[in-house]
Amino acid sequence: MGIPEKIKAIQDEMAKTQVNKATEHHLGLLRAKIAKLKREQEERKSKKGQKSDGFDVKRSGDATVVFIGLPSVGKSTLLNKLTGARSAVATFQFTTLTVVPGMMEYRGAKIQLLDLPGIIKGASTGKGLGKRVLAVARNADLVLLMLDVFQPYHEDVLVKELGNIGIRLNQKPPNIVIEKTTTGGIAVAQQVKLTKMTEKLLKDILRVYDINNARVVIREDLTSDQLIDYVSGNKSYADAITIINKIDLVDKKFLYQLKKKIKSEFIQVSADFGINIDPLKDQIYNKLKFIRVYMRPKGGETDFKEPLIARKDSTIGNICDQLHRQMRKQFRYALVWGKSVKFGGQRVGINHVLQDEDVLTIIKSRGV
Ligand SMILES: Nc1nc2c(ncn2[C@@H]2O[C@H](COP(=O)(O)OP(=O)(O)OP(=O)(O)O)[C@@H](O)[C@H]2O)c(=O)[nH]1
Ligand SMILES: [Mg+2]
Known part of the structure; x- marks a missing residue:
């Protein structure tokens, strides 16, 4: 069985398994196995030279911020508004086909903003320019998740596609120390008590990654997914701001309803009409923690x-x-x-x- 088939088999098994306390351990292990297989798959691809590099763009300024959103949500319009750049804007989808940089100077900071092509569902598996777009986000200090006021539910798509290539938003790297040893099994010191997974699951996940002897220090009550992130490696962590654009097209009541539909906090703007642009600049500046x-x-x-x-x-x-x-x-x-x-x-x-x-x-x- 090849790697894709193995992944599929585990995914099928997960789909069949009910999620409850009794199956938690089993499902956690299956997730660890999938993450490991996916890592092997990526490693093979990069060996074959199929590595999908991001667009070539030189970082400059004090921080780099990227726009991620579906086509036509107004990424380029907003970039132009924030920086005075001139990224092409049009009513049709996939107007932007490469990375377009702009520089926003704010309170003495030079903040590089990168306009990118729109991504669609499946981008992380290679749909459209997806992989190359997402790869740029990997090196960003801050990700702007941009949504159309009429399609707020696309936030899930963006978070998922970024997640698939190993970008974690608004999360810190897990605070754990794993020191491999040669004998003695896995010894765990819980400086902070684990409540989201058992110590047994932690050890079993480490064994999936061939860590059989180690000293582990738990400094944070982490989940099994965070542990898998840590051991499978190659994850990047960025802050994000969710932006709802085109609010000029709706009324107050609509915006009020919208608050219930979007999971994260968001800022509502109109790139075209210049609504809330300064508050957005403030948020970007503050998130970058200069x-x-x-x-x-x-x-x-x-x-x-x-x-x-x-x-x-x-x-x-x-x-x-x-x-x-x-x-x-x-x-x-x-x-x-x-x-x-x-x-x-x-x-x-x-x-x-x-x-x-x-x-x-x-x-x-x-x-x-
Ligand atoms: N009403 C309204 N229209 C907007 C706003 N911002 C952008 N638009 C329009 O939406 C369309 C798409 O804008 P773009 O800035 O090209 O969108 P994009 O996200 O860069 O699109 P791609 O490059 O194709 O991914 C254009 O017709 C814009 O004029 C806004 O705040 N309000
Ligand atoms: Mg564009």
Whole structure:
């Protein structure tokens, strides 16, 4: 039996199995087996050189954001509105056929927005340009799920297609440590108690992945699906914002009803009429979790006009890397004013974590 047949056989068995407490363990294992087979399938394909690369696009700016949506929902119109780019817009479907970048400058941050072709159900298995579109989303810091006001239920399609190629939205990587050992079986330390799967299921899933001896530390109450994600690897995690477009076409009552139909929180806009564009910019900026760092040269004035934009939880070391390739080497210590320190002008080291609107002076060693 080839891999596709094996997958099909397990899927058939899952379809026949009732979902309840008694079958939970069995179904969890079947999901683990399917994930493993799919991984093997992908590995074979990439060996044969059938690797479906994303469109070639160079990341630039402080973060990269992608539009994912079905054809004609208004992705290109919105990109143009947000960035002043000129991506082609038309009434027919599949107008955009490649990736079109635009740059949105907002509160000092340069945010790269990528307009992409529309995807359809089945995109992750190769329908249309689907695979290549989805691959671009893999490298994004934020995904904008874009929906037409008349087709809000398509959100499920988008989440599923992204999920199929290993992109998890609004989730963090599972907090678990698995250290392979040579003997002794699987030892589990539950720093956080598991309530969503049994320890037995956890061990059985690891065995599906040929992990028979290991020390496992549980730091989060994770589900069996999260565990499978972790052991099968190759997953990427991105934040997402759901956008409902074309609200100019409906009335208030319709929008009220819509709230009940969409699972996640969403922002409603009209790309054509420019409704809610600034609140959307705010949301994008906030989701990316930037901080602004004001540089103050030694003995000089702080530059409050052009902050350095960095990601949340950046250390002084990260800022050094942004400034200059040699900066880490030349670094002696730093002085910081702001929320991350107890008093203004505090002396800190390279691993100090900065906060939004900190003022920073870097003192370099002499003669380097
Ligand atoms: N009424 C209304 N029409 C819109 C809005 N935004 C876009 N449209 C229209 O919807 C159609 C499709 O817009 P596009 O921006 O090309 O859609 P797209 O999602 O980029 O489509 P593909 O590139 O084919 O995937 C065009 O006729 C737009 O004028 C909106 O906010 N309101
Ligand atoms: Mg388009």
